[in-house]
Amino acid sequence: MPTEKLTLSEKIHRAAEQIIESESRLVIKAYGVIHSTEDFMRAFVRQVMQRFNRSDLAPAVEIVIKELTMNAVKANFKKIYFAEAGLDMENPEQYENGMAAFRDIIDENIFVDYGKKARAAKLSVETIFDFDKDRVIIEVRNNTPMAEHEEKRAREKLDQGLKCEDIAEFMLNSLDETEGAGMGLVLCLTTMRSAGIDPRLLSLYSDFKNETVARVEIPLHAGYVPSRARFQPALAG
Numbered sequence: 152m153p154t155e156k157l158t159l160s161e162k163i164h165r166a167a168e169q170i171i172e173s174e175s176r177l178v179i180k181a182y183g184v185i186h187s188t189e190d191f192m193r194a195f196v197r198q199v200m201q202r203f204n205r206s207d208l209a210p211a212v213e214i215v216i217k218e219l220t221m222n223a224v225k226a227n228f229k230k231i232y233f234a235e236a237g238l239d240m241e242n243p244e245q246y247e248n249g250m251a252a253f254r255d256i257i258d259e260n261i262f263v264d265y266g267k268k269a270r271a272a273k274l275s276v277e278t279i280f281d282f283d284k285d286r287v288i289i290e291v292r293n294n295t296p297m298a299e300h301e302e303k304r305a306r307e308k309l310d311q312g313l314k315c316e317d318i319a320e321f322m323l324n325s326l327d328e329t330e331g332a333g334m335g336l337v338l339c340l341t342t343m344r345s346a347g348i349d350p351r352l353l354s355l356y357s358d359f360k361n362e363t364v365a366r367v368e369i370p371l372h373a374g375y376v377p378s379r380a381r382f383q384p385a386l387a388g
């Protein structure tokens with residue numbers, strides 16, 4: 152029987168149609184940053200948003216997912232780096248030295264190498280899309296706990312992001328490059344605000360034992376009461 156030849160976008164379209172039809176969840180598991188996975192996620196987000204007549208929100212959702220997955224991947228890579236160097240992330244001095252060295256080595260080439268190491272160590276990043284006609288919930292889970300310093304920094308960034316109107320305002324007021332540029336979470340929150348999504352619907356949570364979860368809830372219409380209004384997540388504005 153001849154096999155049907157489909158382009159990548161046709162394959163994505165078909166896969167996504169089925170997942171959307173069943174109103175189920177889509178789970179994407181990755182170990183590093185792979186362009187094809189990123190492309191798939193972007194196409195998927197666009198299709199889901201279009202389906203629910205909220206294409207206007209797609210760019211904001213894409214930005215947020217990209218940042219949250221990147222943070223999760225980097226967190227896993229950091230754990231590998233610290234373990235290899237024999238450094239303790241919970242020791243302030245060792246954390247500072249380790250981060251300085253990690254920043255120096257981290258670039259596109261290292262990403263491929265560390266992606267392989269993460270796979271071997273089973274340190275994964277799972278992106279879970281859960282959607283229905285009322286809301287889209289996206290969770291990005293990495294199976295390493297947050298270190299104390301990471302938690303502190305994430306909390307600071309979320310606080311700053313809730314307070315400032317846009318990314319320009321944030322840049323004027325804070326210049327800190329202790330880890331990355333430290334703009335990712337703030338960018339997520341200001342992007343959400345510009346798209347008319349309450350930035351408090353982004354939260355970060357770690358059980359400090361096994362995993363860290365970034366969660367964002369996107370209401371699709373004004374009548375929906377987000378679960379954030381019902382529960383208070385552990386680490387958020």
Ligand SMILES: Nc1ncnc2c1ncn2[C@@H]1O[C@H](COP(=O)(O)OP(=O)(O)OP(=O)(O)O)[C@@H](O)[C@H]1O
Binds near residue numbers: 306
């Ligand atoms: N999944 C995660 N696991 C552990 N720590 C995290 C996670 N997500 C965020 N963090 C912590 O929150 C901090 C702030 O994240 P943010 O994305 O704002 O900045 P950054 O990633 O350091 O820099 P940039 O995004 O500009 O490259 C991170 O430096 C890290 O310490």
Ligand SMILES: [Mg+2]
Binds near residue numbers: 221331335336
């Ligand atoms: Mg970041």
